[in-house]
Amino acid sequence: xxxxxxxxxxxxxxxxxxxxxxxxxxxxxxxxxxxxxxxxxxxxxxxxxxxxxxxxxxxxxxxxxxxxxxxxxxxxxxxxxxxxxxxxxxxxxxxxxxxxxxxxxxxxxxxxxxxxxxxxxxxxxxxxxxxxxxxxxxxxxxxxxxxxxxxxxxxxxxxxxxxxxxxxxxxxxxxxxxxxxxxxxxxxxxxxxxxxxxxxxxxxxxxxxxxxxxxxxxxxxxxxxxxxxxxxxxxxxxxxxxxxxxxxxxxxxxxxxxxxxxxxxxxxxxxxxxxxxxxxxxxxxxxxxxxxxxxxxxxxxxxxxxxxxxxxxxxxxxxxxxxxxxxxxxxxxxxxxxxxxxxxxxxxxxxxxxxxxx
Numbered sequence: 001x002x003x004x005x006x007x008x009x010x011x012x013x014x015x016x017x018x019x020x021x022x023x024x025x026x027x028x029x030x031x032x033x034x035x036x037x038x039x040x041x042x043x044x045x046x047x048x049x050x051x052x053x054x055x056x057x058x059x060x061x062x063x064x065x066x067x068x069x070x071x072x073x074x075x076x077x078x079x080x081x082x083x084x085x086x087x088x089x090x091x092x093x094x095x096x097x098x099x100x101x102x103x104x105x106x107x108x109x110x111x112x113x114x115x116x117x118x119x120x121x122x123x124x125x126x127x128x129x130x131x132x133x134x135x136x137x138x139x140x141x142x143x144x145x146x147x148x149x150x151x152x153x154x155x156x157x158x159x160x161x162x163x164x165x166x167x168x169x170x171x172x173x174x175x176x177x178x179x180x181x182x183x184x185x186x187x188x189x190x191x192x193x194x195x196x197x198x199x200x201x202x203x204x205x206x207x208x209x210x211x212x213x214x215x216x217x218x219x220x221x222x223x224x225x226x227x228x229x230x231x232x233x234x235x236x237x238x239x240x241x242x243x244x245x246x247x248x249x250x251x252x253x254x255x256x257x258x259x260x261x262x263x264x265x266x267x268x269x270x271x272x273x274x275x276x277x278x279x280x281x282x283x284x285x286x287x288x289x290x291x292x293x294x295x296x297x298x299x300x301x302x303x304x305x306x307x308x309x310x311x312x313x314x315x316x317x318x319x320x321x322x323x324x325x326x327x328x329x330x331x332x333x334x335x336x337x338x339x340x341x342x343x344x345x346x347x348x349x350x351x352x353x354x355x356x357x358x
Contacts, residue, residue, distance in 0.1 A: 154216030
């Protein structure tokens with residue numbers, strides 16, 4: 001909605017509304033036509049109606065205009081908005097009845113914040129680029145903004161002289177937005193991983209500011225060209241960055257070592273667990289077999305206990321006495337001769353005699 005200025009004219013939040021384009025001077029057109037036709041026209045009062053008609057034709061012809069493909073025509077009637085015309089030839093009532101503006105609505109324009117580039121040379125603008133971060137550090141930011149006109153009517157009549165300097169309006173909004181966003185972030189985020197987030201929030205904040213003034217401008221993109229500490233302390237920040245890189249390198253090396261050791265340790269643990277499982281299974285199977293064998297023996301023993309006991313006794317004695325020195329004495333002999341049978345010697349003698357016979 002237009003605002004009323006101190007001079008009584010229509011004024012937006014950015015100043016007074018733009019002046020309409022000036023039509024050709026009708027008196028000059030008439031004078032030129034009169035001079036050219038003076039030698040051909042008959043003398044007398046009849047020349048004035050002819051010149052008047054010719055002037056009227058020229059005046060009506062001044063209402064013919066063409067809108068380029070990248071433009072929109074905004075027609076005013078007595079200074080009040082009338083209609084928007086599309087690309088192509090059109091006609092409007094000549095000035096001062098109607099006038100037309102033709103802003104370029106599809107052209108993408110670009111502004112620079114914190115620097116100016118001219119002929120491949122960049123000049124720093126510290127008053128725009130230096131700003132304070134959320135952790136009270138100063139940072140130097142260069143940024144570019146791309147925008148275009150999304151509403152020709154608002155662009156022409158809701159801001160101050162947009163056709164003369166539309167960049168200043170966008171630049172003011174860009175400075176406000178980037179300082180607001182940077183003030184909410186730390187310097188580490190701005191220098192490292194937070195750049196994309198800062199760009200997105202800056203674009204959103206800029207659009208909100210411009211929409212609040214019904215500027216008719218659409219922000220296409222925001223690009224951080226350079227984010228760096230001030231030149232006075234840049235060496236200290238480089239040392240910090242080097243230390244941070246060393247830390248990341250050490251972390252990556254440790255992570256790589258862990259990635260090498262852990263799989264092998266996990267494999268060794270799996271192997272031990274599998275061997276233990278196999279040992280447990282083998283022991284359990286063997287124990288079950290022993291139990292089954294003992295159960296079978298016990299079943300047979302239960303059928304003939306005496307025979308089994310005698311057999312077990314004999315087998316045990318045979319096993320025990322096979323490697324023991326043995327002497328057999330007959331009990332109940334009261335004579336003076338000791339009843340002694342040297343079995344070991346006899347066995348050796350028999351063995352030797354047999355050996356000699358061999």
